[in-house]
Each structure stands twice: as structure tokens, then as C-alpha cells.
Amino acid sequence: MSPQDQIAQFKQLKHTITRFMMVYKFALDEMETKIEILKEEFHLLHDYNPIEHTKSRLKSPESIMNKLFRKNLEVSLPSIKNNIRDIAGLRITCSFISDIYKICDMLTRQSDLTILEIKDYIKNPKPNGYQSLHMLIEVPVFMSDRVEKVCIEVQIRTIAMDFWASLEHKIFYKYNEAVPERLLQELKSAAESATALDRQMERLHVEMGEIKENQVLDAEEELRRFRIDNQQFNIPSALLELIEAEPNSDK
Template sequence: MGQWDVFLSPYKQAVDELKVKLKGIRSQFGIVNANSPIEFVTGRVKPLASIYDKSLEKGVPFEPSDKLAEELQDIAGLRIMCQFVDDISAVTELIRQRNDMKIIEEKDYITHSKPSGYRSHHMIVEYPVETLRGKKIVIAEIQIRTLAMNFWASIEHSLNYKYKGVFPEEIKNRLQSAAEAAFRLDEEMSLIRSEIQDAQTYFSEYKEDLAVLTNNPEKEREK
């Protein structure tokens, strides 16, 4: 196993464990028939090419080291998607209450969006993993955002690579307008939140009833 494999192994373990735990929060809401503020969870370990780019940006040697681990706080990355803006604060509070990770920094790009229009809530956490060499504290970044924010951020990320961070003025302006439009969409959806959730509950129950009818037609006729 190479040096990078050894270095990144705890990060991969942390991402896998945190994904299970964060998805577990969503499942617990379902068990008590409550609406979960978490829509879905994704996670990844930053690819070596991205680590290399970030190390150049930070002026850190591109080599497995404690210095690199300290400077690059998003090598392990989790992303939590929410349906509504208000869900973001609910999720952050759930994470703050946990004892299995320690929050060392928060960045609120919801209240204070970046000049580009980017919105998200970032939490930098220390998370312990058990390895063959003992306990290892891994720094991970958890991003919490709505589906609309995530769509915008994914597009902006792709364009950022194409233009190397220097956008043509027209693209830059359109991205900022799109970010505002996405946020207005989130605000409008929040105003009819109860109607949306009632409809989703009704649809879920309908699908369950349909599954029962489809799988047990004889049983249904006996009623």
C-alpha cells in the first residue's frame, strides 16, 4: 500500500461512518412518522488531483503530512441536502448536539452568501476513527444546503474548472442572477411547506397501499 493510500485510509473510513450516521438521523425521523430535515446524504474523499490543486493554492507541499491534513480541511467531505431553507438550521442543531464529533468551525454562507452567489452552511468537525494503529482524529467538512442551492453549486463548480476561476463577465452575472433565482425558489417553497409535506405524505401512503394491492390482490378481495 502506497503512502497516499495509508494517508487517505482514515478519511475514507470517516466518510463511510459519517454517511451511515447521518443517514441514520433521517431514518429515525421516519420511524416516528416525522418529516426529516434531511433529504439525502452524499460523501467523498477528495481525489488526489484536487488535493494537488488545493495544496498549490494553500502553498503546502503535496505530500502526505500532518501539515497537509491541517491545512486542507475538506479532504473528507459530506454533503447533506435539505428540501427547505429552515431545515438547514435544524440539521446544524442536530449535529451540534452529537457527542461523536467535535465542531471546530462553522461558516454560514446562507445568511452571508459569497459574492458569486454561493450559498451553503459549512461545518468543520473533528471525528475520531479507530485504526490498526489506534485512534486517529480526522478533520471533515459537512456542507448543508437545499436542493436548489446544490444544483447551482454543481453548475458553478463545473464552470469554475472550465474558466480556471476567472469567469467572463456575462457568465458571472448570469450565475449571480441564477443564484438569486434559486434562493427565491427556496423562499417560495418555504411559504407552502405544510402543503408540500402533506402532499408528500399522502403520495407515500398511496404508493404503500398500491404496493399492498399489487402484491396481495387476493387478500384485498377478501375484505
């Protein structure tokens, strides 16, 4: 094979890999847009934001190949697509445990998404204490010449769960996964402490919500106001009367 043919072959291979990987990037873009819309909608309607922050990542080709080799899978793009389901990953960090299930429900109700699998490591923590809710979601990506159905992994966890998982990963990385038994026990104890903190904060959150609901000062005036993008609007009495007069206005 001539040098020119080798260069042409390399360019074609690079093009194929780039095209393969970019659909996963586009799937993440779509999911992040959905999350932003849900977050803003929830904030506007409930004056509360259940999502603290999100973080997305794409596995590197090297990591994908290593996983193929570990699982003794065929080295091909179809094999990668069918067997490596966490090439695209999205992590959603919430304030409270109840928020995790709210977000899961909101994503499940999205008609264009297909929920492939849900693993609840909150109700059933891993032996090391790890807790999180994992979802495998199939996202349609509309390309110029086709529709690609792309699987991404969504992890939803609280701030405390995320803090614990991040430090646990660093410790395992430092010890090359050969962590002494004593530290394993301390890590599990720390996970239990994080769980206790989550439950305490959840209880405080619920109690504060009940107190807020019981406050009736200026209730009528408050109902006449709504806010979008930090701009406050008042609902005119005439408009309220018009809406109330509409048949089936509550449907």
C-alpha cells in the same frame, strides 16, 4: 540503490499513503451512518424526512498536492493533515432551508463529534450568490492500534442551492474561471431566483404543516399507531394504561 530496494521503498510509500487516506474514508463511513440513523429516526418520529440525499468524496492525492503547492505549504503528511481540512467531504441536500439548521443542530448534539468551524453562506452569501452551510467536523476513527481524529467538511444545502452550485461549477470549468462579467451577473441573478424559490417552498411547507396540525379527524386512533420499516403497529390500550401508570413515565 538496487532495483529491489527501490521496489521495497515504493511499496512502503504506497502503504503509508494508503493508510493515511483510508482513515478519511472511514470517517466518511461513520458520518454517513450517523446521517442515515438521524434520517430514519426523524422520519419515524415526525413522519417526515428532511434529507433528500447525501454524497461523499475523497480528494485525490494529486488534488491534495496541488493545494499544498498553491498555499506554499510543506510537503509532508503532518502538513497535509494540519492544513488541508477538506480531504474528506460530505454533501447533504435538504428540501427546505429550515432543514439545514435542523441537521446542523442534530450533528452539533452528537457527543463524539467536535465542531471545529461553521460558515453560514446562507445568511451571508458569497459575492457570486453561492449559498450553503459549511461545517468542519472532527470525527474519531477507531483503528486497530490507535484512535485517529479526522477532520471532514460537511456542506448542507437545499435542492435549489445544490442545482445552482453544480451548474455554476460547470460554467466556471468550461471558461477556465475567466467568466465574462455579463454571465457573472446572470449567475448571481439566478442564485437570487433560487433563494426566492426556497423561501416560497418553505412558506408552503409551513402552511401545509399548520393545516395538518389542525386536522383532528381520527386523532385518537392515529396516536395509537406507529410505523417502523413500512410495518404498522397498534399500541394496545393495556400498554398505554401501563405506561401512564408508571411514575416519571415522561422522563
